[in-house]
Amino acid sequence: MESGHQNKYIPWLTGFILVVYISPLIIFGQDSHVRIHDDMEGKFILLKLLAESGQIFGQHDTIIPNLLNGVPRSAMGSEFNVMVWMVYLFGPFPAYLLNQICIRVIAFFGMYFLLTRHLVGKDMKPLASGVSLAFAVLPYYSPVELSVASQPLVLSSFLLIRRGLDRWADWLVIGLIPFYSSLYYAFIWFILAMSLIWVYDLINEKKFNKKLFGAIAMMSTVFLIVEYRLIYMMIFNSGFTSVRTDFINNTPSVPPFFYGIHKIIIKTLRNFALGGSFNNSLQTFFIIPSAIIGHLILFDRRVKEYLLPFSSGLIFLSCLGFATYQSGLLTPLKEKIYFINIFHPYFIFLQPLLWFVVFALSLKLIINYVRRGTLIASVLISLQVLYGFYYHDEIQKIRKPSYGEFYSPVLFNEIRDYIGKPNETYRVVSIGLHPAISLYNGFYTLDGYFPNYPLAHKKAFRKIIAGEIKKSKKLKKIFDDYGARCYVYSAELEFANWLYTKNKNGVIHDLDFNTQAFLKMGGRYIISSVKIENYSENNWELLKVFENDISVWRIYLYRAKELNQGNSRSFS
Numbered sequence: 001m002e003s004g005h006q007n008k009y010i011p012w013l014t015g016f017i018l019v020v021y022i023s024p025l026i027i028f029g030q031d032s033h034v035r036i037h038d039d040m041e042g043k044f045i046l047l048k049l050l051a052e053s054g055q056i057f058g059q060h061d062t063i064i065p066n067l068l069n070g071v072p073r074s075a076m077g078s079e080f081n082v083m084v085w086m087v088y089l090f091g092p093f094p095a096y097l098l099n100q101i102c103i104r105v106i107a108f109f110g111m112y113f114l115l116t117r118h119l120v121g122k123d124m125k126p127l128a129s130g131v132s133l134a135f136a137v138l139p140y141y142s143p144v145e146l147s148v149a150s151q152p153l154v155l156s157s158f159l160l161i162r163r164g165l166d167r168w169a170d171w172l173v174i175g176l177i178p179f180y181s182s183l184y185y186a187f188i189w190f191i192l193a194m195s196l197i198w199v200y201d202l203i204n205e206k207k208f209n210k211k212l213f214g215a216i217a218m219m220s221t222v223f224l225i226v227e228y229r230l231i232y233m234m235i236f237n238s239g240f241t242s243v244r245t246d247f248i249n250n251t252p253s254v255p256p257f258f259y260g261i262h263k264i265i266i267k268t269l270r271n272f273a274l275g276g277s278f279n280n281s282l283q284t285f286f287i288i289p290s291a292i293i294g295h296l297i298l299f300d301r302r303v304k305e306y307l308l309p310f311s312s313g314l315i316f317l318s319c320l321g322f323a324t325y326q327s328g329l330l331t332p333l334k335e336k337i338y339f340i341n342i343f344h345p346y347f348i349f350l351q352p353l354l355w356f357v358v359f360a361l362s363l364k365l366i367i368n369y370v371r372r373g374t375l376i377a378s379v380l381i382s383l384q385v386l387y388g389f390y391y392h393d394e395i396q397k398i399r400k401p402s403y404g405e406f407y408s409p410v411l412f413n414e415i416r417d418y419i420g421k422p423n424e425t426y427r428v429v430s431i432g433l434h435p436a437i438s439l440y441n442g443f444y445t446l447d448g449y450f451p452n453y454p455l456a457h458k459k460a461f462r463k464i465i466a467g468e469i470k471k472s473k474k475l476k477k478i479f480d481d482y483g484a485r486c487y488v489y490s491a492e493l494e495f496a497n498w499l500y501t502k503n504k505n506g507v508i509h510d511l512d513f514n515t516q517a518f519l520k521m522g523g524r525y526i527i528s529s530v531k532i533e534n535y536s537e538n539n540w541e542l543l544k545v546f547e548n549d550i551s552v553w554r555i556y557l558y559r560a561k562e563l564n565q566g567n568s569r570s571f572s
Contacts, residue, residue, distance in 0.1 A: 010126045014133040021137050024394040025097045030404035033397040042449050043143035045436040050076045051088040066444050068453045074233040075452045080226040082180040103149045108136035110153025118159050120364050130381035131360045137388030141278045147186035150177050151353040158194055162212045174215055178222040186349035241455045243483050260329045267323035279348045281355040286384045294362030297369050308361040315354045322348050401552045408551035412441035415546055427522040429488045432500035432529035446523050451484035458483050467512025502554035506530030513538045515560050526558040
């Protein structure tokens with residue numbers, strides 16, 4: 001990590017490694033593996049539906065009919081979001097690829113600028129390059145787009161503006177990032193942090209920093225413009241009752257005080273040491289040991305580094321806040337104050353930035369104060385990068401289908417052609433596989449995964465699956481207490497597993513399904529990747545089994561028989 005002639009090759013090396021990381025998506029195309037959880041089953045399909053709906057600029061109350069029997073346009077996100085236009089212009093998979101490239105590249109350069117300009121200095125460019133590469137290969141939660149990956153870049157611009165060293169590019173960053181990130185998930189907390197820095201300067205230095213105030217105001221204003229549909233839906237749309245309001249009524253009961261404290265301590269330590277699925281900084285094995293060494297060095301009074309313990313403290317406090325929110329101790333407040341429940345403690349999305357600040361500062365101390373510190377830092381960075389590669393979707397693909405296998409358009413086109421009716425004239429549900437697959441292939445569904453659909457639909461849909469919910473406390477909790485996954489659950493299937501591919505040969509012996517309620521909602525066909533033995537008892541008929549060599553699915557197509565009660569819904 002020392003300066004020298006060989007250091008000029010390090011940026012090229014890190015750039016090459018980053019290209020290698022991204023390359024499987026380019027080389028394998030739709031045969032590559034993409035994260036299913038919240039990506040292919042969630043946000044990604046919503047973007048596709050919106051892009052293809054013809055309602056990108058639609059009125060707030062316009063219904064997008066494909067999903068969950070129809071959701072209002074206002075619940076589908078903003079037309080000012082970059083990802084919507086990526087999907088619209090290039091198609092689903094190219095948009096996903098482009099999004100991944102943008103996330104990784106901006107994460108790398110943003111962290112590099114933050115480190116070299118503000119934290120470790122330009123004389124430690126090799127250190128900055130290595131840490132930036134490790135940051136760029138994190139397993140980012142891609143539905144939030146640049147909300148996490150862009151934070152170092154945005155922070156660098158804010159700090160330059162604070163010091164009066166800003167250029168036009170810094171203002172451009174602050175003005176454009178809101179179009180490609182989320183206020184709700186991360187940036188509301190980032191803006192709050194910048195506001196606290198401004199207040200600190202005001203109190204400590206008796207200085208009204210006009211530029212910093214203007215930057216905060218500018219980003220806030222742009223976000224409010226971009227997210228105007230979300231604001232409308234939350235504040236002004238009294239005619240829409242979101243399923244999220246039911247989350248409030250079903251929050252965990254208040255635990256005994258000392259049990260609650262015990263639970264908070266355990267969750268705090270767990271999140272600090274292991275991270276979470278959405279904010280995974282991969283800090284466990286190499287960043288935390290580096291931080292421990294760095295903090296030990298600080299016991300030498302000659303070493304002055306205040307930002308390291310401050311950043312570590314912020315991480316711990318965020319873990320504590322998240323654990324407290326989840327403990328049940330705040331349930332009375334959640335029930336009384338709507339916004340406490342709506343704005344979850346997504347300040348945890350600031351943790352990757354903070355962890356890598358800790359990582360970089362700790363390595364700087366190791367290089368400067370530990371014998372053979374450069375070698376130690378090089379090894380730690382290399383291991384951290386390899387750790388990031390381990391979480392690559394192409395390495396974690398075991399027992400998971402590729403993008404093309406997951407959606408299986410050829411197989412589902414066969415099913416749609418076999419039915420032979422316009423898609424909008426009937427509704428389907430899925431069993432043993434994600435409803436997103438049917439949605440991707442043009443079907444209109446009663447089921448789906450969406451945390452902001454109408455509460456009335458959840459209550460109507462519950463009648464269909466009430467018999468299965470009675471069989472399992474887990475199913476009751478996941479649907480009644482949460483309900484964002486409005487799925488046809490089965491107590492016989494492995495919990496939270498909707499990947500019953502044909503090699504699993506899944507079977508349901510006794511499915512308790514309310515066919516009458518299903519027909520009332522406009523349902524007609526059941527697309528199942530598992531064999532349902534008592535289908536006739538549910539008043540269904542098995543039409544055909546679909547299977548081919550290029551799909552991972554074996555689909556049993558069932559049709560619900562009319563009950564001759566004149567209560568089935570018709571669609572025009």
